[in-house]
Amino acid sequence: xxTEALTRPVGLAATFGHLREGTALPVTVVLLVTIVAWYxxxxxxxxxxxxxxxxxxxxxxxxxEFIDMAWSxxxxxxxxxxxxxxxxxDSVFTRDVTSPRSLVYHAYVTGSAAVxxxxxxxxxxxxxxxxxxxxxxxxxxxxPWIIASQTVPILAIAPMIIVVLGNVGxxxxxxxxxxxxxxxxxxxxxxxVKGLRSPDPLQLDLMRTYSANRNQVFWKLRWPAxxxxxxxxxxxxxxxxxxxxxxxxLPTGAQAGLGARLLSGSYYGQTVQIWSAxxxxxxxxxxxxxxxxxxxxxxxxxxxxxx
Amino acid sequence: MQTLRTAMPMNVESPQTASQIGNRPVAIDMRDxxxxxxxxxxPVVALxxxxxxxxxxxxxxxxxxxxxxxxxxxRVMADLERPTGGKIxxxxxxxxxxxxxxxxxxxxxxxxxxxWRSVRRNLMLPLEIMGVPREERETRAAQYLDMVGLKDFAxxxxxxxxxxxxxxxxxxxxxxxxPKLLLMDEPFGALxxxxxxxxxxxxxxxxxxxxxxxxxxxxxxxxxVFLSSRIVVMSPRPGRILEVIDCDLPAKRTLxxxxxxxxxxxxxxxxxxxxxxxxxxx
Numbered sequence: 001x002x003t004e005a006l007t008r009p010v011g012l013a014a015t016f017g018h019l020r021e022g023t024a025l026p027v028t029v030v031l032l033v034t035i036v037a038w039y040x041x042x043x044x045x046x047x048x049x050x051x052x053x054x055x056x057x058x059x060x061x062x063x064x065e066f067i068d069m070a071w072s073x074x075x076x077x078x079x080x081x082x083x084x085x086x087x088x089x090d091s092v093f094t095r096d097v098t099s100p101r102s103l104v105y106h107a108y109v110t111g112s113a114a115v116x117x118x119x120x121x122x123x124x125x126x127x128x129x130x131x132x133x134x135x136x137x138x139x140x141x142x143x144p145w146i147i148a149s150q151t152v153p154i155l156a157i158a159p160m161i162i163v164v165l166g167n168v169g170x171x172x173x174x175x176x177x178x179x180x181x182x183x184x185x186x187x188x189x190x191x192x193v194k195g196l197r198s199p200d201p202l203q204l205d206l207m208r209t210y211s212a213n214r215n216q217v218f219w220k221l222r223w224p225a226x227x228x229x230x231x232x233x234x235x236x237x238x239x240x241x242x243x244x245x246x247x248x249x250l251p252t253g254a255q256a257g258l259g260a261r262l263l264s265g266s267y268y269g270q271t272v273q274i275w276s277a278x279x280x281x282x283x284x285x286x287x288x289x290x291x292x293x294x295x296x297x298x299x300x301x302x303x304x305x306x307x
Numbered sequence: 308m309q310t311l312r313t314a315m316p317m318n319v320e321s322p323q324t325a326s327q328i329g330n331r332p333v334a335i336d337m338r339d340x341x342x343x344x345x346x347x348x349x350p351v352v353a354l355x356x357x358x359x360x361x362x363x364x365x366x367x368x369x370x371x372x373x374x375x376x377x378x379x380x381x382r383v384m385a386d387l388e389r390p391t392g393g394k395i396x397x398x399x400x401x402x403x404x405x406x407x408x409x410x411x412x413x414x415x416x417x418x419x420x421x422x423w424r425s426v427r428r429n430l431m432l433p434l435e436i437m438g439v440p441r442e443e444r445e446t447r448a449a450q451y452l453d454m455v456g457l458k459d460f461a462x463x464x465x466x467x468x469x470x471x472x473x474x475x476x477x478x479x480x481x482x483x484x485x486p487k488l489l490l491m492d493e494p495f496g497a498l499x500x501x502x503x504x505x506x507x508x509x510x511x512x513x514x515x516x517x518x519x520x521x522x523x524x525x526x527x528x529x530x531x532v533f534l535s536s537r538i539v540v541m542s543p544r545p546g547r548i549l550e551v552i553d554c555d556l557p558a559k560r561t562l563x564x565x566x567x568x569x570x571x572x573x574x575x576x577x578x579x580x581x582x583x584x585x586x587x588x589x
Binding site: 202203205206207208209210211212216220221224225227303304306 | 385386387406407409411412413415417419421422423424425432433435436437464465466
């Protein structure tokens with residue numbers, strides 16, 4: 001047992017090992033198929049615009065010219081992958097990070113709101129879960145409201161939150177963080193209620209034989225038992241927290257942030273800009289989830305999880 | 308297999324005999340104890356008019372088929388169930404007072420170790436709850452891990468141990484706060500016979516040296532005969548005591564005692580008693 005444990009790679013090394021061994025080929029294939037389909041889709045969806053262009057100049061086009069045009073329009077219906085890649089590269093690497101033309105700047109604006117909202121949401125979610133698990137009345141009275149809160153579309157609530165908070169002098173990051181919090185406390189509460197209730201009767205009986213009080217049962221049993229559940233919820237929460245922050249930027253015509261970037265892109269038909277902002281949002285989301293996953297791995301390893 | 312070594316000097320206690328035990332105070336006293344579970348269809352009589360007195364320092368086994376109430380009886384002693392009739396005292400107190408006084412250590416069928424705690428910290432759990440100071444906790448954990456022969460595994464997590472090792476940790480945990488009474492609910496039920504034999508022998512040594520009162524639930528006749536000073540034979544529907552058999556095998560017995568006529572005779576009596584109370588017809 002011990003030698004096996006010693007020779008087995010742990011943590012990050014193991015993750016990359018898996019990539020090398022099993023999943024690299026399928027991932028590459030899927031990526032290639034997606035790119036090819038995207039290029040073909042760009043020709044198909046942009047054909048109308050390309051035809052107009054050629055009609056305006058009264059020239060007939062060869063197939064090669066037609067395709068070339070479809071893949072290099074200024075404001076295409078669907079930009080080709082390389083157009084998005086170039087725009088992404090330019091707006092990430094060639095601009096001053098503090099300039100509003102830099103995607104890094106916009107990602108920072110949105111990301112910081114998402115992270116603040118995530119922290120608030122996590123705290124709120126945990127507090128609600130502890131209340132629900134500890135007091136029967138809260139279990140009955142609170143849970144229906146919590147579920148109802150999530151059935152209302154966030155797009156409908158977001159403008160009201162922004163207006164209300166704007167009236168009390170909160171603008172900029174805070175309203176967006178509040179919207180993020182509104183979305184992400186929910187999976188935390190649900191996950192933590194389940195986690196705090198996860199100890200089996202035997203583990204609880206053991207505490208009873210020690211005459212442990214409620215606090216001790218909570219801190220020495222319920223809380224540690226719920227940590228794995230918490231991290232699962234945190235991964236969901238951080239992702240939707242980002243969605244919340246982006247949605248929070250849409251209704252106000254915010255000047256900065258990925259949402260603002262998406263909005264201005266759609267005002268001016270800058271589809272390339274929209275797509276590169278979308279990619280930035282996806283990358284940001286992946287990075288945030290990766291950070292939570294890393295924290296999860298470190299924490300659970302300390303708590304004796306099997307590698 | 309390492310041994311459940313006793314950390315104490317070998318000459319502390321003389322071997323116990325039935326007569327010595329006879330003079331000791333009563334540790335557990337049950338009079339007409341009954342417990343009926345109210346279920347959706349019909350009430351289930353788990354215990355019916357149980358009378359039993361256990362003296363301090365005795366090793367009493369409760370044996371019987373599944374559903375005879377032996378676990379329930381032990382859970383009543385531990386204040387994990389409330390009786391619906393009769394009287395029970397543990398060390399002269401009610402079970403609840405005894406529980407609050409942390410009078411007993413309970414070893415469950417499963418080790419019930421907390422998976423996020425290392426072996427050492429699992430051992431310290433009851434000590435933390437009872438407010439034992441840090442250094443003392445560390446010393447006691449080390450002492451009792453040594454006693455069950457697992458000191459090299461102190462920093463392992465439960466999943467890294469075999470089933471037998473995990474159960475030894477759970478026994479050490481029950482001993483760590485030094486209760487006078489040890490309640491053991493089929494602690495070796497899930498183990499293979501070889502491991503079980505070893506642990507039986509080690510438990511017997513431990514009992515001889517610590518003079519604890521042990522209540523031990525089992526459904527293995529040889530285990531009961533080998534370990535006990537008295538065997539309580541129980542029967543189901545309703546759960547009740549059929550017979551109490553004295554088990555006066557020589558002190559300091561080893562596993563070899565199981566081949567002796569005396570052992571086989573007691574085992575035979577237990578088997579007869581079980582057969583008398585248990586019919587498969589109903």
